[in-house]
Amino acid sequence: MAKNKKNKVKRPRAAAPRGFRDYFGAEVLERNRMLGQITDIYQAYGFDPLETPAVETVEALGKFLPDVDRPNEGVFAWQDEDDAWMALRYDLTAPLARVYAQFRNDLPSPYRRYAVGPVWRNEKAGPGRFRQFYQCDADTVGTPTMAADAEICAMLSDTLEAVGIARGDYIVRVNNRKVLNGVMQVAGIFDPSEPSKFEAERGIVLRAIDKLDRLGPQGVRALLGEGRKDDSGDFTGGAGLADEQAEIVMGFMEAKRDSGAATCARLRELVRGSDIGLAGVQELETIAELTDAQGYGADRLVIDPSVVRGLGYYTGPVYEAELTFEILDKKGRKRQFGSVAGGGRYDDLVKRFTGQEVPATGISIGVDRLLAALREKGRLDNSSTGPVVVTVMDRDRMADYQTMVAELRNAGIRAEVYLGNPKNFGNQLKYADARNSPVAVIEGGNEKDAGVVQIKDLALGKVLAAGITSNEEWKSQPAQMEIKRSDLVAEVKKMINRAG
């Protein structure tokens, strides 16, 4: 009476792990095309490719992800057979630091390198938020000159235009961590001789500045002082700055002027008395001079003191590329698309390995976000890449059909034979539709005897073709032509060009 348990096979679930996804057809081609456009620019600027493995030792990766205690928090990590921890890289910068430390005697100095590839984050997955995504980085290691930073900013601008973001639809914003420290010093919450003092207050100030877009100046001002109650009634504690301190910070945030020179002049006033602040302003001035001389004006590159995002391990200039056109968010409200790339100067990453300070600066482009932006703007090349489908009217003449696709391919036309069960011709047409095929080729016994074939413009006939199930109906469509077999390649080419 008991059920036969042997029949109860436990089958694996056919799904990618949570937070991971598959990319099909056009999605892969679009991304590859964009990566090619980006790396062409990097390559032209003299950057060399580097491909590091997906796996690094946890000790080499370090703990640069926020607030992680265990090695397998934030990253995907496991122990190898010797109990050593290994992990999937969470960015492309940590592996670069490891490579530079390991091979510094063999690499050119300075070393310009680019890298493309997926990175992994063991974070909570959410809608549109994945645990594997692409980055496309360029860094210059081994030189402190601001010319390296200026070059990276100019290159970032060129790159965005190369992938199809029009001038005016993006802006590269530049700030400097040293200026920010200078302002903090003037405001009395940073002491270069005792950098750990007021760390909590500075954290609150940073996060407040970062929220300027969302909260407006008044909201930020509240957070600099006692704190702020939001619309839901929740209270966020403030930095507790006195009015005169808060005004200094507010003045910094609003220091942006019409030209880089004017902004720098204003910043110079604000950080008066702080050596580190003045050094930062000097760096910004040098970057502005170099990029100005190259013609990268305010329509492409601005000094903007409100950029604080990604200040993590940065030690000098920081950059951010933002798309400025508006899109509709999920609630139908207009908002700017926002940041698609960021970076800056980090002089301490290689030091972890070697003990010696090695200056470095670079950017990381969030390729998936940039693709989403171009898709949003309808600027991706959506031209059909479906193959010409040669249908099978007579299954014993497969070799004839294969000869046709070989001829088409040799002429540079993507083409394939239908390889499903040919009995139901309607399925062949449905298949061609699913393949987004521009042209179908038909050669039955009668056509073969007469030395002709039928070719069908599917782009034109797509709508009309719905519901067709027999060869006779198909032939009655206006987009279909009978041609000489010997003209196959030429006529298919014509038909595709007509559609394109």
Next chain:
Amino acid sequence: MAKNKKNKVKRPRAAAPRGFRDYFGAEVLERNRMLGQITDIYQAYGFDPLETPAVETVEALGKFLPDVDRPNEGVFAWQDEDDAWMALRYDLTAPLARVYAQFRNDLPSPYRRYAVGPVWRNEKAGPGRFRQFYQCDADTVGTPTMAADAEICAMLSDTLEAVGIARGDYIVRVNNRKVLNGVMQVAGIFDPSEPSKFEAERGIVLRAIDKLDRLGPQGVRALLGEGRKDDSGDFTGGAGLADEQAEIVMGFMEAKRDSGAATCARLRELVRGSDIGLAGVQELETIAELTDAQGYGADRLVIDPSVVRGLGYYTGPVYEAELTFEILDKKGRKRQFGSVAGGGRYDDLVKRFTGQEVPATGISIGVDRLLAALREKGRLDNSSTGPVVVTVMDRDRMADYQTMVAELRNAGIRAEVYLGNPKNFGNQLKYADARNSPVAVIEGGNEKDAGVVQIKDLALGKVLAAGITSNEEWKSQPAQMEIKRSDLVAEVKKMINRAG
């Protein structure tokens, strides 16, 4: 007296984990170029790209690696926050089976897909044996027709020629697992009604056939019988076949004839009385007919009963592409380069998920081995991709130098400014050398005033330039020219073309 322990900072080791490596510059470009050539062919044949994540659930991956008991043997695996096991993919076929099971209602049927990317194996690393390597696969899922297998074999041949393996330097060999089972049946060690019987014997037979190249017919014959003592005195147990049984297997292994038709005729004799064997021969005949009709003759594609490698989960035809030219092994002996791609038909992989049999067939190209082969033959495009280096004679005129590189880049010439410390001019030249730069550009104050620049042919001057440390010596080199500043782009172009 105790040493200050605070100064003893424990630094991370700058090294990739054991079995992993980095790829620099030309290595990355060469591989990308090859991957582009391969996927162009796949694309032309109507295959669509698919990119699955590096990470899959262990249950979805299944246990297709040999002899693994724990989930983290053979693969790199870890538990996520819900204690579920995840792992890095060990090939591109298992993820395809998962994707097809998951999305089968939305995918075209049949589904031709290609995939490119790294896979990971938690195996012992060794010289030239890495734990991360690239595969480049093409598979057709959802059709049992041998036309799909024939297409894959033809495409594999086209692909090898596209990447630069000349016809005659490779061969695609085809066998069929059913024929092998038929031979085993005739020899009395396979009973279709009781497939688990004689499994151990069949395993020994398979491994023996696989060693034909190395042991010769006599060595294989010994392993089919009582066993074999090798040169070191070690004894390997045999399958224990009687003479007449062993002769059947030997006859199979040596069944290859001058044409596919003749080989198939010979195989038909050998499997007489075995239904499964005859079905296998019929499949081989169909593949041979279809590929013959397409002009893929014995110089490209042969039926070869000695191919057994990779018979793992295969259920019908199996293919292998071998490079036939000779290379010298580590001991200086000539040997054939060997296999660079393999595949076959596997009808059970999707069934694991859905319970329904889904026929599928495909190949996997070992990209890194193929690259090694082309490097060995000197057939990789080694043309210099180093940038033109604009040297810095006057650090205050960085903007001038950047203008030069921008002009060069806009003309399609890879170019960069020297960004190291410009004080020592010799270092700039060493740098240009290290960068494999074709041309260096020099503009000092005098040149600037006179409206000229110096350009130096580094390809020509490379040998002579060794040891040069001052600008004056540099100028005396014959490969150097003074040109008008306004002619920079045109003259650099000329110099590069002269070098190429």
